[in-house]
Amino acid sequence: MLNKDEFRKSAHEIVDWIANYYENIEQYPVKSQVKPKEIFNQLPDETPLVSESMEVIMNDFEKIIMPGVTHWQNPNFYAYFPANSSFPSILGEMLTSALALQCMKWETSPAAAELEEKVMIWLRKMIGLPENFCGVIQDSASTATLAAILTSREKASAFQINEHGFESDTIFRVYCSTETHSSVEKAVKIAGIGKKNLVKIPVDERFAMRTDLLEQAIEKDIQQGFKPVCVVAALGTTGSLAIDPLKDIAKITSKHSIWLHIDAAMAGSALVLPEWQWMINGIEFADSFVFNPHKWMFTNFDCSAYFLKDKQALLNTFQLVPEYLKTNVDDVVNNYSDWGVPLGRRFRALKLWFVLRNMGLDEIRNRIRNHINLAKELGTQIETSIDFELLLPVSLNLVCFRYVGNKTANEEKLNQLNEQLLQAINQTGKIYVTHTKLNGKYTIRMQIGQTNVTKQHVDAAWTLIKNVVQDI
Numbered sequence: 462m463l464n465k466d467e468f469r470k471s472a473h474e475i476v477d478w479i480a481n482y483y484e485n486i487e488q489y490p491v492k493s494q495v496k497p498k499e500i501f502n503q504l505p506d507e508t509p510l511v512s513e514s515m516e517v518i519m520n521d522f523e524k525i526i527m528p529g530v531t532h533w534q535n536p537n538f539y540a541y542f543p544a545n546s547s548f549p550s551i552l553g554e555m556l557t558s559a560l561a562l563q564c565m566k567w568e569t570s571p572a573a574a575e576l577e578e579k580v581m582i583w584l585r586k587m588i589g590l591p592e593n594f595c596g597v598i599q600d601s602a603s604t605a606t607l608a609a610i611l612t613s614r615e616k617a618s619a620f621q622i623n624e625h626g627f628e629s630d631t632i633f634r635v636y637c638s639t640e641t642h643s644s645v646e647k648a649v650k651i652a653g654i655g656k657k658n659l660v661k662i663p664v665d666e667r668f669a670m671r672t673d674l675l676e677q678a679i680e681k682d683i684q685q686g687f688k689p690v691c692v693v694a695a696l697g698t699t700g701s702l703a704i705d706p707l708k709d710i711a712k713i714t715s716k717h718s719i720w721l722h723i724d725a726a727m728a729g730s731a732l733v734l735p736e737w738q739w740m741i742n743g744i745e746f747a748d749s750f751v752f753n754p755h756k757w758m759f760t761n762f763d764c765s766a767y768f769l770k771d772k773q774a775l776l777n778t779f780q781l782v783p784e785y786l787k788t789n790v791d792d793v794v795n796n797y798s799d800w801g802v803p804l805g806r807r808f809r810a811l812k813l814w815f816v817l818r819n820m821g822l823d824e825i826r827n828r829i830r831n832h833i834n835l836a837k838e839l840g841t842q843i844e845t846s847i848d849f850e851l852l853l854p855v856s857l858n859l860v861c862f863r864y865v866g867n868k869t870a871n872e873e874k875l876n877q878l879n880e881q882l883l884q885a886i887n888q889t890g891k892i893y894v895t896h897t898k899l900n901g902k903y904t905i906r907m908q909i910g911q912t913n914v915t916k917q918h919v920d921a922a923w924t925l926i927k928n929v930v931q932d933i
């Protein structure tokens with residue numbers, strides 16, 4: 462194994478490798494072009510018995526691993542939602558990795574717990590959540606939503622399900638729109654509430670939840686003896702970045718004392734902009750909120766910011782303190798392993814702190830605002846093009862469109878054509894876009910949120926798409 466001197470030498474080489482990678486990142490195909498099992502089959506079947514040098518390992522990394530990498534940090538990455546990064550974040554991750562802490566309790570690294578407490582206060586203020594929300598970093602929005610649903614279940618059962626399991630005949634119900642992320646369904650399954658008790662409320666023409674139908678569903682359920690425990694509102698659905706009307710939803714949840722959880726996984730970052738604060742009108746009636754700095758706030762995956770009002774309910778749901786984990790400061794500190802599922806925790810606050818300090822709020826705002834403007838401009842170009850159709854008004858940084866050609870093809874043919882177009886675009890390796898279906902229409906979806914994406918990139922991407930259309 463590497464000794465200290467060899468480590469220093471290899472570490473310097475790897476830092477150089479990283480800097481070169483970012484310098485040349487646009488030369489790699491954005492979407493990996495390998496076929497299934499191509500990487501697997503190049504790797505030996507057995508673990509090496511004796512030590513291999515870093516030189517040999519790095520050679521294989523370049524030769525075998527790199528071709529199988531999809532370059533999420535390439536500015537031409539427009540797929541899914543971003544999982545962006547930045548240099549301060551990478552440096553923070555390097556130190557996290559070097560310190561290699563396990564931050565389960567305050568005592569296992571007081572700096573990790575207290576930095577987390579502080580950066581979550583910064584984040585709360587940055588995105589305009591009320592003062593009575595407190596925050597914890599989770600690994601993912603899925604985990605945060607699971608924490609919210611479990612806590613709502615426990616609160617609704619006076620914390621009895623944790624004690625006895627589901628004993629009573631009362632059936633719990635959770636509500637979200639038909640467009641809400643699948644993590645809600647996963648959480649409902651894990652929480653033992655049952656998939657069939659997740660009520661999916663239809664959406665309006667902009668794919669946002671119909672609150673009249675939410676109200677009807679809840680009232681009907683109450684009449685039939687069900688117990689509504691949680692509504693999940695989406696600020697920025699994955700398919701189309703639809704924004705559920707929070708204030709109207711909050712009126713309903715308040716009236717019936719139902720936990721209101723907000724999934725703002727990507728769109729939450731835009732709350733740093735005063736002009737997007739309207740998305741959280743009604744936040745004072747919500748119980749919990751999640752957004753991912755690892756999506757659109759320049760912080761390496763994983764880093765999910767989960768905020769909630771009733772910290773005690775969360776602790777009552779998750780906290781377990783066996784003898785070997787007791788410390789004599791437990792009453793006065795935050796032991797974040799009590800705030801969620803895993804006991805062991807990474808030092809995630811460090812990279813976030815590096816990002817917030819090295820970028821500063823002004824730069825974070827500028828980049829996010831710039832992404833939104835770039836999306837708007839692309840939307841306008843698509844709208845005025847005769848061959849393409851903008852399928853929705855641009856929301857934040859997401860552009861949803863399709864090719865329509867001379868408009869003579871039927872819907873089925875258009876779907877096939879657009880699927881073909883998407884594959885051809887991605888095969889160029891120059892950009893990476895993904896799709897969804899909106900009202901049965903195959904939709905090309907482009908998010909503009911990569912840290913270093915510029916107008917030149919987006920203009921070039923649009924030209925490329927138009928050229929690929931000519932080729933197919």
Ligand code: PLP
Nearest residue numbers: 601602603642644697698699726
């Ligand atoms: N919610 C929304 C709206 C999302 O778009 C996603 C992922 O893209 C998630 C939740 C799940 O995020 P995570 O990967 O952090 O669990």
